[in-house]
Amino acid sequence: MVQKIHFNSQSRIQASWIKWASFLLASYWFAPQTVFGNPQDPSQIPNIFKPQSTPAHSIFQLSLFVLAICAVIFVIVFSLLAYSVIKFRRRANDDGREPPPIYGSNQIELAWTVIPVLIVLVLFLATARVIHGIQQAKPPAEAIEVIAVGHQFWWEFRYPGLGVVTANELHVPASDPAHPTPTFITLLSADTDHSFWVPRLAGKTDLIPNRENHMWMDPNEPGIYVGQCAQYCGTQHAKMLLRVYVDPPDKFRQWIEEQSKRAQVSESAKEGRRIFETTACINCHAVSGTVADGRFGPDLTHLMSRDTIASGAATNTHENLRLWIHNPETIKPGALMPAMNLKQQDLDAVTAYLETLR
Amino acid sequence: MASETIALAAAHDVPQPIGTILHDWVTTVDHKKLGILYILYALIFLVIGGIEATIMRIQLIVPHNDFVSPQVFNRMFTMHGTTMIFFVAMPILFGFGNYLIPLMIGARDMAFPRLNAWSFWLTAFGGMLLYFSFIGGNGLYGAGTAPDVGWFAYAPLTATAFSLGHSTDFWTLGLLVSGFGSIGTAINILATIICLRCPGMTLGKMPLLVWLNLVMAAMVLLAISPLTAAQMMLSLDRFLGAHFFDTLAGGSAVMWMHFFWIFGHPEVYVLVIPAFAFASEIIPVFSRKPIFGYPVMVAATICIGFVGFSVWAHHMFTVGMNSYANSFFTITTMAIGVPTGIKIFNWIGTMWGGKIVFKTPMLFCIAFLFQFLIAGLTGIMLSAAPFDWQLGNSYFVVAHFHYVIVGGILFTLFGAFYYWFPKMSGRMYNETLGKLHFWLFLIGFHLTFDFMHVPGLLGMPRRIYTYEPGRGWDIWNLICTIGVFFQIAGTAVFVGNLLWSYFKGKAAGNDPWDAWTLEWSTSSPPVEYNFARIPIVKSRRPLWDIKHPEDPDWKYE
Numbered sequence: 001m002v003q004k005i006h007f008n009s010q011s012r013i014q015a016s017w018i019k020w021a022s023f024l025l026a027s028y029w030f031a032p033q034t035v036f037g038n039p040q041d042p043s044q045i046p047n048i049f050k051p052q053s054t055p056a057h058s059i060f061q062l063s064l065f066v067l068a069i070c071a072v073i074f075v076i077v078f079s080l081l082a083y084s085v086i087k088f089r090r091r092a093n094d095d096g097r098e099p100p101p102i103y104g105s106n107q108i109e110l111a112w113t114v115i116p117v118l119i120v121l122v123l124f125l126a127t128a129r130v131i132h133g134i135q136q137a138k139p140p141a142e143a144i145e146v147i148a149v150g151h152q153f154w155w156e157f158r159y160p161g162l163g164v165v166t167a168n169e170l171h172v173p174a175s176d177p178a179h180p181t182p183t184f185i186t187l188l189s190a191d192t193d194h195s196f197w198v199p200r201l202a203g204k205t206d207l208i209p210n211r212e213n214h215m216w217m218d219p220n221e222p223g224i225y226v227g228q229c230a231q232y233c234g235t236q237h238a239k240m241l242l243r244v245y246v247d248p249p250d251k252f253r254q255w256i257e258e259q260s261k262r263a264q265v266s267e268s269a270k271e272g273r274r275i276f277e278t279t280a281c282i283n284c285h286a287v288s289g290t291v292a293d294g295r296f297g298p299d300l301t302h303l304m305s306r307d308t309i310a311s312g313a314a315t316n317t318h319e320n321l322r323l324w325i326h327n328p329e330t331i332k333p334g335a336l337m338p339a340m341n342l343k344q345q346d347l348d349a350v351t352a353y354l355e356t357l358r
Numbered sequence: 359m360a361s362e363t364i365a366l367a368a369a370h371d372v373p374q375p376i377g378t379i380l381h382d383w384v385t386t387v388d389h390k391k392l393g394i395l396y397i398l399y400a401l402i403f404l405v406i407g408g409i410e411a412t413i414m415r416i417q418l419i420v421p422h423n424d425f426v427s428p429q430v431f432n433r434m435f436t437m438h439g440t441t442m443i444f445f446v447a448m449p450i451l452f453g454f455g456n457y458l459i460p461l462m463i464g465a466r467d468m469a470f471p472r473l474n475a476w477s478f479w480l481t482a483f484g485g486m487l488l489y490f491s492f493i494g495g496n497g498l499y500g501a502g503t504a505p506d507v508g509w510f511a512y513a514p515l516t517a518t519a520f521s522l523g524h525s526t527d528f529w530t531l532g533l534l535v536s537g538f539g540s541i542g543t544a545i546n547i548l549a550t551i552i553c554l555r556c557p558g559m560t561l562g563k564m565p566l567l568v569w570l571n572l573v574m575a576a577m578v579l580l581a582i583s584p585l586t587a588a589q590m591m592l593s594l595d596r597f598l599g600a601h602f603f604d605t606l607a608g609g610s611a612v613m614w615m616h617f618f619w620i621f622g623h624p625e626v627y628v629l630v631i632p633a634f635a636f637a638s639e640i641i642p643v644f645s646r647k648p649i650f651g652y653p654v655m656v657a658a659t660i661c662i663g664f665v666g667f668s669v670w671a672h673h674m675f676t677v678g679m680n681s682y683a684n685s686f687f688t689i690t691t692m693a694i695g696v697p698t699g700i701k702i703f704n705w706i707g708t709m710w711g712g713k714i715v716f717k718t719p720m721l722f723c724i725a726f727l728f729q730f731l732i733a734g735l736t737g738i739m740l741s742a743a744p745f746d747w748q749l750g751n752s753y754f755v756v757a758h759f760h761y762v763i764v765g766g767i768l769f770t771l772f773g774a775f776y777y778w779f780p781k782m783s784g785r786m787y788n789e790t791l792g793k794l795h796f797w798l799f800l801i802g803f804h805l806t807f808d809f810m811h812v813p814g815l816l817g818m819p820r821r822i823y824t825y826e827p828g829r830g831w832d833i834w835n836l837i838c839t840i841g842v843f844f845q846i847a848g849t850a851v852f853v854g855n856l857l858w859s860y861f862k863g864k865a866a867g868n869d870p871w872d873a874w875t876l877e878w879s880t881s882s883p884p885v886e887y888n889f890a891r892i893p894i895v896k897s898r899r900p901l902w903d904i905k906h907p908e909d910p911d912w913k914y915e
Contacts, residue, residue, distance in 0.1 A: 045830040046817030048748040059744045070735040090713040104651035112703045120692045127742040128685045135681040199817040203747020209605035213678035230751045230819040238822035
């Protein structure tokens with residue numbers, strides 16, 4: 001009996017071992033599947049190998065070329081290594097004599113110097129072409145101009161030609177390859193270093209104080225593309241999320257039109273507006289057409305047109321908004337917005353006021 | 359010849375009171391004791407840095423985890439990186455260098471024994487200063503404990519406006535102080551190798567380990583200086599109102615990056631060249647063949663030493679350099695792959711036609727060869743600037759440099775531990791436990807760092823304390839964290855093996871591996887001053903010549 005139980009638990013351990021081991025081995029199969037599979041994936045996975053914009057696409061093509069060369073080198077050197085380790089192991093019937101010493105060979109050294117040099121030259125030329133292609137692109141007349149300013153821990157987006165200021169959710173028009181309307185972004189920082197990275201649209205570029213950087217994208221497939229800050233910028237670097245809404249051209253025009261309007265404040269939210277404008281809120285936030293003109297925090301003129309708050313840390317629902325005003329620490333510990341310690345009734349009024357800002 | 363290399367008789371049989379022993383260790387200027395002090399000190403920090411890594415991996419096991427707060431997580435990655443580079447990797451490699459170089463060149467000690475002790479204690483003090491931040495970092499401002507600015511501490515996060523309290527100051531001063539220790543050791547290694555070689559040991563007959571450490575020491579001297587300068591400038595910013603990096607007053611954040619990486623990238627070679635050095639000693643002995651292409655190995659190392667100083671800005675491809683600068687740093691970075699590749703080919707050439715013995719040190723070195731191949735190839739991917747615009751600062755980079763530092767450096771270091779443990783302690787380690795350590799660590803390493811590449815390709819940036827679900831990152835992070843526990847188990851076996859073998863291991867004898875370099879001609883452990891008579895060598899493998907008088911190396915080299 002004891003014997004039998006023992007046997008059972010053994011086989012169970014063995015079975016779970018096999019399960020784990022095969023799961024882990026399968027991971028080596030799934031890794032390339034995840035990365036390369038299904039190019040039309042509608043999910044929110046910011047996969048660098050599913051590009052939807054010219055810069056990301058030319059990087060993708062270059063990366064395939066680099067990967068292919070690396071794969072060939074890998075297979076050759078790996079095989080040589082594996083072969084020599086297996087072939088030249090000391091056998092059980094070894095005679096104990098030392099193998100013949102070989103000190104080197106100039107011909108072989110020359111061969112494995114020259115071949116890698118040639119590979120490096122080819123790789124470099126292919127790379128330099130892509131570097132110049134992306135960095136030296138000039139904006140056409142139809143290009144949309146955006147200024148992105150990195151803040152701890154959110155994004156400010158200004159459309160200087162269009163009179164629009166928004167935060168965290170960048171809207172750009174889908175670009176038709178026949179009539180391209182690319183978006184050229186000037187990158188600035190208000191405090192520390194940040195990095196603008198939406199993998200499916202373009203490589204990352206840093207936002208650095210006292211410095212002006214540039215990047216561009218011309219996405220052609222409407223949709224929402226996610227990314228986030230890619231340069232450590234302080235406590236809440238992790239929740240400095242970024243969303244790019246690629247709109248069809250007419251929808252983009254409509255969005256611009258709505259965003260360039262002043263705030264429409266309804267009478268019902270008068271009390272909330274009074275509290276908002278008489279507390280510290282307006283030190284940091286702006287609502288156009290009112291006395292609120294702070295610049296440290298996101299512009300709230302069209303807050304309710306955004307899907308998320310706190311730079312993507314929470315969805316823009318009544319509960320989340322109220323909680324955020326009540327105590328930002330619960331959603332984003334380390335965020336620079338202080339808890340305003342409003343009374344329940346004032347909190348409701350301010351929330352109601354903000355909810356009128358469409 | 360044989361009689362000339364006989365060591366002094368061991369004289370450690372007389373028991374001494376513990377106070378005397380401790381006093382001996384604290385006041386020692388013996389290169390072997392200092393080497394062991396370096397190594398033990400680094401091992402303690404290895405465990406601390408490992409605990410910090412484990413805390414991070416547990417936090418990242420699932421999205422939106424609450425294991426630690428963002429503040430704690432940020433301190434953990436800052437301290438983990440700083441500790442592992444400055445207080446584990448450098449001291450441990452200096453420790454082996456200190457211990458082995460005089461023995462291998464037939465010298466009785468380092469050139470400047472008291473500078474040697476001074477350097478060690480500076481490094482040790484620097485590490486303690488850094489960790490004192492956990493207690494003292496609050497300063498008068500009541501803000502911050504350990505530094506949380508990341509191990510490369512980009513400006514302006516380190517400015518007084520963004521880093522309150524004294525955490526950044528502890529970081530700065532800790533590295534400044536240990537940096538002076540590193541400079542002292544580098545000078546010492548250079549002087550020792552240049553001046554104290556035994557008769558007959560021309561530069562061309564030095565063991566490769568010595569050659570590689572010579573290049574490493576020269577690089578330390580050149581690389582630590584800009585870091586030291588930058589740390590001083592940062593301190594001036596913070597205490598005297600200078601504006602080098604203080605962007606609020608017009609300082610330059612990018613200048614800090616240049617200063618840091620002109621140290622930081624050569625630093626990678628400072629760490630990996632000693633690792634190459636271990637592999638270049640261990641692989642020939644366990645293949646039973648001399649190193650293939652000795653002069654080419656030396657030339658490749660010197661080449662790495664030079665080119666290594668012209669690649670730093672590949673850490674800065676995303677900061678908006680112009681297309682010509684990006685192209686320049688692309689070609690230099692790709693070019694450094696050539697001498698590195700040559701090294702791998704020469705190690706294969708060394709094994710080719712040999713009779714490979716799979717003892718634990720050799721297992722670690724073989725794994726190193728495979729892993730370093732992959733690390734090199736992901737390095738080529740990252741060197742292509744546009745590819746780096748996607749991969750840079752993502753988990754792909756984290757996976758890449760851990761492949762270099764763990765898969766390359768730590769694996770050869772473990773190999774070096776097992777290879778020279780019999781010499782240092784006089785006892786043989788337990789081979790079964792050694793192999794268990796190898797396999798556990800191998801599995802753990804690959805689980806963690808193979809799959810860490812994937813979330814990087816899927817857009818996961820580094821240094822985030824939590825992440826959103828639904829981005830395809832969850833499963834890979836889970837696997838990475840599972841691997842950590844295998845690595846912990848492996849390391850526990852390693853430490854257990856060392857402790858057990860030190861007290862209970864079999865006597866090792868002077869030359870357990872039938873090796874060829876001079877350290878194996880001394881007693882195990884070697885007595886003070888190493889050699890009763892300074893040996894005279896005629897070839898790169900003096901002990902081979904003694905063991906095979908009918909077929910000595912010097913006839914062919």
